[in-house]
Amino acid sequence: MSASVLRGVVAPILTPFNDDLSIATDLFLAHGKRLLAEGCAGLAPFGTTGEALSVGIDERIEALDRLIDGGIDPALLVPGTGLTALADTARLTAACLERGCGGVLLLPPFYYKGVSDEGLYSYFAQLIAAVKPTRPALYLYHIPPVAMVGLSPSLVRRLFADFPEAIAGIKDSSGDWANTQALLEIEGLVVYPGSELFLLDGLKAGSAGCITASANINAAAIAKVVERFDAGDGAGAEAQQAEISRFRKLIQGPGAIPGQKRLLAMETGDARWANLRPPLLSFNQAEGQAFAEKLGRAA
């Protein structure tokens, strides 16, 4: 594992929007700083949780610049850059790497369904030829429940073997531990499970940590599992894992994005946090209150 790999909890940060649905860069920066202060090893802006596919290329670049200009070390950023068209993905990926981002998260092209591994291989090979990364900074992003186009372990193995100068690892949001295990068997590949449910099992099997949506509202507790594991406190890590797993199971589901946003609106006092871009919809006050009560976070 190269020294530049982020070890621990990486937060796929929510993207806050002003009332006109432009990105609220002040909240974005403050939230990013808070999560790092709470123990996150890095931030993954513009993932699925960050409503990435509702945010344009140039908007993403401008918002990243606001994070970096605001004092966040770009080496701690792993933005999502995967779009459906190769030229668009290449432009966004290159912009992130030029800014010194620690990595980027790459969805497969997700419009056409039932595509072959050979076709996906060709896409990534052409992307790497276009971007010409000078360091292993590309993280593949496997999230079949949403993208509906996945990256099989055999495809990942082939890509990693053929492009070790470009590909660093993978985020596995399959929710399938057997799949994560298959990825962890690929020597040298950096693997982040996409949920803290697999955090401790992953650490034991050699993963780098996890990239998990619920870090937006539970970062410190999740980070504590890694701290205890790294300190050799096995029993403490197990106990903490049980606690964060219990919390995670309360959050999971279709309301995870609007629920966490409404909770942040309640807890920070800034109502803009409740805004989402369509096709996703905001939780109203009552839905937010019910979500907060379920989590034991009601005022």
Add this chain to the structure above:
Amino acid sequence: MSASVLRGVVAPILTPFNDDLSIATDLFLAHGKRLLAEGCAGLAPFGTTGEALSVGIDERIEALDRLIDGGIDPALLVPGTGLTALADTARLTAACLERGCGGVLLLPPFYYKGVSDEGLYSYFAQLIAAVKPTRPALYLYHIPPVAMVGLSPSLVRRLFADFPEAIAGIKDSSGDWANTQALLEIEGLVVYPGSELFLLDGLKAGSAGCITASANINAAAIAKVVERFDAGDGAGAEAQQAEISRFRKLIQGPGAIPGQKRLLAMETGDARWANLRPPLLSFNQAEGQAFAEKLGRAA
């Protein structure tokens, strides 16, 4: 039905690529002109068949300009403009309407799955507020087998009722005649089935024609169904429908795009026609020969 509606067969034209995978605008223009000469009522560039989601926004605009500058009446063009981010969709849609395109085809935002009708309504309402169309030129594009996010007849009815100044109709690529029938019951809505299998049944029930991929290689025969129907030749239309349905069934399937492209390479003598962008892959010579033989079009 407004006078500007294209009646008959609209071809979702294949996008030809040079060997470096840039758009081969010379072939694109020649193909568009040939399809219009063969009897197509219009062209729908950058649909699913046109590998739209593998083509960037600016590339699409430049290629459309080449069609228009090359002599194709923009009123005959209904380009696909639906992307996942509203601002991107709005920019591309506005560019097409400014150029006088007869309409645009709008996918729903297709990354997030399981979204609500209310969320999709909000997306289109905000899109219309951003673009401010001055004529009913928006065609919704329902293709659940690929987009995995669909537009229910009740949502379509609501959008058409609330935005009659903007929305003209829908392309229904569900492959489900019951769904097309439900759409045809919405008074004033222009409906194009997404396959010529439903062409004659659609015409009888008030559809405007069809928008079908196989028009790329069978335009004249498909257009003849509409001609005969409009001329009151019921028996002739039925016979022609049987013939084009037989041909269509031979084309359908995952090989439809590479197969038709390889066939055009063979029939025009221009090998560039065989190129596809990843994640889709080209047919090789043998696959193309088998495809041509299946269709009775082998040399």
